[in-house]
Amino acid sequence: MSRLDGFISRMHSQRAVLNHIKAASMVAPDGVILEIGLGNGRTYDHMRELFPENRIIAFDRAVGSHPHSTPPESDLILGDIMETIAQFAGLDIAFAHADIGTAYPEKDAKTLTWLPQSIVAALKSGGIAASGLPLDHPELEPLPLPTGADPGRTYFYRKR
Ligand SMILES: C[S@@+](CC[C@H](N)C(=O)[O-])C[C@H]1O[C@@H](n2cnc3c(N)ncnc32)[C@H](O)[C@@H]1O
Secondary structure (H helix, E strand, C coil): HHHHHHHHHHHHHHHHHHHCCCCCCCEEEEEEEEEEECCCCHHHHHHHHHHHCEEEEEEEEHHHCCCCCCCCCEEEECCCCCHHHHCCCCCCCEEEECCCCCHHHHHHHHHHCCHHHHHHEEEEEEEEEECCCCCCCCCCCCCCCCCCCCCCCEEEEEEE
């Protein structure tokens, strides 16, 4: 598969999981959502459409998002996520979406030394996680992928 096809598959899969979370009402309207890796803000914008009543807090090193999909300052946490996400431990987050994979195995392996446990610490019991990198953790129960999501492109869990 070409890198272009791989990218398209990843985007289709990401959207399919987000749309499924919405369709299955897996996030209550008063639940706080974390967008881990704001990037250009395309996914943030989609999540904002899907979950208009929820507060969505986005993380990145610096603002690189399009002005039309940049969160308000109060919902933007800048810096290294490995450090900044720690302040959300125990805050009963309803849904965490992470898109910080790089396709460089050594970099992703480093990210995976802190990402799964950081998400587990932030989520409430029954909270949902979706990620472009696998989140192997005993407290995260893998959920079946919805139609339209390709295995290996996106990962989907509920906190036990
Ligand atoms: C693939 S992009 C996210 C794309 C996003 N879903 C969108 O729709 O534009 C990943 C983003 O995560 C950020 N990122 C990755 N690892 C990070 C870390 N440890 N700390 C802060 N930001 C990080 C990068 O700066 C980048 O902007």
